Amino acid sequence: MPQNLLDFDLVGLTAWLGERGEKPFRARQAYHWIHQAGVADFAQMTDIAKGLRGKLQNEAIVQAPAVNYAHVSADGTRKWLFDVGVGNGIETVFIPEDDRGTLCVSSQVGCALECTFCSTGRQGFNRNLTVAEIIGQLWVAQHSLKREPNRTTGEIADRPVSNVVMMGMGEPLANFENVVTALGIMLDDHAYGLSRRRVTVSTSGLVPAMDRLAGRCPVALAVSLHAPNDALRDQIVPINRKYPLAELMAACRRYLAHAPRDFITFEYVMLAGVNDAPEHARQLIELVRDVPCKFNLIPFNPFPDSGYEKPRAEAMRVFREILQDAGHVVTTRKTRGDDIDAACGQLAGRVADKSGRVMKRIQKEAA
Secondary structure, X not given: OOEEHHHOOHHHHHHHHHOOOOOHHHHHHHHHHHHHOOOOOHHHOOOOOHHHHHHHHHXXXXXXXXXXXXXXXXXXXXXXXXXXXXXXXXXXXXXXXXOEEEEEOOXXXXXXXXXXXXHHHHOOEEEEOOHXXXXXXXXXXXXXXXXXXXXXXXXXXXXXXXXXXXXXXXOHHHHHHHHHHHHHHHHOOOOOOOOHHHEEEXXXXXXXXXXXXXXXXXXXXXXXXXXXXXXXXXXXXXXXXXXXXXXXXXXXXXXXXXXXXOOEEEEEXXXXXXXXXXXXXXXXHHHXXXXXXXXXXXXXXXXXXXXXXXXXXXXXXXXXXXXXXXXXXXXXXXXXXHHHOXXXXXXXXXXXXXXXXXXXHHHHHHO
8 A cells, every 4th residue: 555655754764765765855755745745646746866756656655635515604714624534523613813823623533522512522533633634634724725715815825734733533642642743744844834832732631642742742722611610621631531620730830831822711611500600700810820821711612412502691601700800811712603613612524423422422422
């Protein structure tokens, strides 16, 4: 079977070509064609020796996941459904803004962590994505968007994706090695050249993997918090039962010693009548008292049979002001792309569940 070169970072591609008698500069040439130029046809890589091009055509491919569909929201948000085989699909979202273009990338087919408010988690879990399937989302988005003019200015951007957030389907740190390799490709100046400050990994709180990320590839970190105390977080973010809040806050403090930003972003999905009371805001202030941070409040985006409701605007306002009065920076996530189900928490794709969780839930609901 041909080797998919999207699976390699530059070190890996250099080693693979070295095994075939090629010098390191050939890897840099191919890497540039693949990632910066978006070329998948080796015959078009004109500054590579003809003999090597022939070798690559026989032994290698450049293949991102196939696009099943691409939808564009009224606000310019884009969503792709990628086919990753055997009935599985992953979703990727691009959010254009005046000063940036942010790509929300998936890391797994489904998710095993079962956060109760997340539509991805309700679908169960199938498998981790490969490096090629992770970086392939950026490869497709970057090079398809480069051919289209900006909706506001009419200009065609050389690099339309300026920011990447690992906040799509799956828990990135549960697919650690593949995600870290993909992050390295995103940061590599020979590939996409993104700043560490502009690449964010979101985690629900896998504490040992947070420490490993700090040592291997420290990028901006967002923690899916969603509750200010262990009793409530145990219910809505079950991984908290293994890594409770005291351990999570300690891991955040350790991470800051390596992070490219001097704060952690705490993501907080607000669920009406569950975690949106003023007392919850006051508990949050106490929880993070020695963790430099900012808060990103996210109004829950309803999906069928979720069991949760979107918070009232007044509850959001009071919650935000309590945090701000305590000196915290607080943003409220805009709802973007909800007309194409591309808003936060709505990514679902298709998951051939191997965990058995979906069937268990159906049986429980039918009992």
